[in-house]
Amino acid sequence: MWTRELVVSAPGKVILHGEHAVVLGKVALAVALDLRTFLRLRPGAEGRLSVSLPGVGVRRSWDTPDLRALRERIAADGDESKSPSVEQLDALREFAGIAAGASAPDSLATLAFLYMCLAISAKYGDVPSVDIVVCSELPTGAGLGSSAAYAVCLAAALLMLCGAISCPLQEGESTARWTEEELTLINSWAFRGEQVIHGNPSGVDNAVGTWGGALRYQAGKITPLKRVPTLRILLTNTKVPRSTKILVAGVKEKILKFPAIMNPVLDSIDAISQECQSVLEAMPANPSAEHYPVLEEFFDINQHHLNVLGVGHPSLDRLCQVTASHSLHSKLTGAGGGGCGITLLPPDTSPLAVEAAKQDLCACGFECWETKIGAPGVTLHCCSSLSAQVLHALAQS
Template sequence: MGEGKGYGKVILFNEHFVVYGIPCIVSSIDRYTTCRVERTHGSGWIVEDLRPSTPGYKEDKLEQQKDSINRILAAMNIEPRDFCLKITFGGNLVAASGIGASAASCVALARALSDEFNLNLNDDRINEIAYEGEKAYHGSPSGVDNAAATYGGVLWFIRGNPPTIERLRLAGSVEILMADTGIVADTSKVVASVRERMNREKEKFDKIFAQARELAYEAREALLSMDLKKVGELMIENHRLLQEIGVSSRDLDRLVEIALDAGALGAKMTGGGWGGNIVALVPGEDLQEKVAQAIEKEGYKVLKTKIW
């Protein structure tokens, strides 16, 4: 039996922009997906998905999950012909949009297979394999989600071959919270929508993307110096840019508004958009709890966590 684990993630700055080579800042969170693989009689593979989830998420993503598993097996040159692989997903990361659920499952599966077949793969190779699995969910993924799921911590990420992945070591941990719209979104469709609009409105999008690039470097310095007021201001500005490229939604905007009204230093959508989650910067357990209660009062589910 082989076992593996992959972290959930929160994109702090520049989802979507990262697809086009603009720096992104992402962090793992203290929730994870586990995977267990066992060889049994038969051939092929079967999957049991025991992850907690947003209603409808696992059903909507089932065909993508099957494709992802096949891609990971192919990338690892594992052909279950003389045996059947039983794949079981679990853990405490809720399977939902915007929290890195697919990447966490890809990393967990790659690690479990490496363990079961004694491949002793290092993190860099696990990350590469997970990226292949992510293609089933996102079409042409940036690679940022699987990087966070693999390496952990706060990462500075620039898409490339190979990508730039740098650990940003903060002076201490900082409380955040994530709030779920309850809406399951198809990231590949959102990415395609951005590309279509960018082709139609090139001059407008060039200006927005230039602002996003500058913002990333400001956010990097603010995080490293622990200037949390500045980090919060930049999160709000990043959300505005994401609104301008058409990837936010009424529910996401509403959650951002509730968080800011309750005292969050900053808030923005996180992940693919059109649904999924927001992230709010709420340093200190008292503020975290206050903002969480304000959001839960409106009927939304909240995840309280930290970045470090």
């Protein structure tokens, strides 16, 4: 029986360079954002598992014996090294009443929950009767890794509920983190959740959600950056909706169609990530304006490359034009096709210029805010340590 009320949180991310190319084994540089997803666990009615996902309009509850029977039927074998199969996902869709091929946020979120719950419990034992609520400070489907933050929270909570990882929060503590070994397990299960949502994820987003900070990611290899200077970044959400799954599939198609044209673009993006890593690691902790021009050029070149890959959007072109008119440089971040862009704010940018750029971006119908990067990864909280705002959001559902 689960008797405690606890909250798990995980950060969203910003990809500085390497989105899409990272799916094909190239290097990406990514940093954790100070916007998080929160999952609250509470003891639930005996024999019931309830899930409330207000961000995507889901409120479901199942009898635990029904879930156990479904687990046996789909032969979820609880192997974190195996991808979800088409047959397993079809059976889960049928159980949850989700139409075949449905890719709406609520369908994908429910499917990812059911898959992770059954596969994890197949390996480590039943999930006890609990009520789960997930809310987020991240916009959904905007390139900031909301899917990975959701999957990381689910993986940590479900693994803890089944006893596969510890509950590291001692009486009297407000927050706690898991051991390196436990984080590796959380990350591998979160990747399975990302597979349900994205189809073919690289794994960079769940790695940042798990470990936080700033890291280099290539083909499953995670390397924390040696030194990350304080970078001022303006984040702009064009609010144009898009699906990572569809955009990633589109890039694959383009590469298959024009390999000789597209592969050099991917190689160039890889080189940008590597050069950028060297530049960042050589910078002082608080860089001055003279360090920024090279970073700005990398942004400009990569933005052109991403357009060549077919993941641009007129709203992102607009974002880049508006910031350029204030001598600022931007690129899309995440899957593109709308969603968010990032703009570098060199230290000599006057507050008036930043304010004017923000006003022009808002006049386009965009939303923008300055961010702090390098937030901590997946964390366990006691409820009383959370802000009133988060507690309010969790209580709403």
